[in-house]
Amino acid sequence: MEKKTFEQLLKDLEQVVKDLENKEITLDEAVEKYQKGLELSKACYQMLEDAEKLIVKEIKA
Template sequence: MAEKNFETLLKELEEVVKDLENKEIPLDEAVKKYQLGLELSKACYNMLEGAEKLVVKEIK
């Protein structure tokens, strides 16, 4: 996954969720979207975790 900022990743994740909420989506497409959503959420989590470490480091 190319380097993107947190806001971009979150917006993409929101789009994936919106697509998955669509009851008309074919199963194979839903599985691909779900996998993409997992990747995006992991990337967001990692960014937040990194930011938290920076903040904690600055506090100490």
């Protein structure tokens, strides 16, 4: 599986939100989308944390 960029992950997360806003999805689909959204948000947050650490490290160097 190829590693996605932050922008790709964010786009996927935006799609999950749109899907969850759809009133015609089933509860099972909503739960599945919600779990996928949590995974995507965690991945985005981790990328942001890693970028912050790199920037702080470079500033201190």
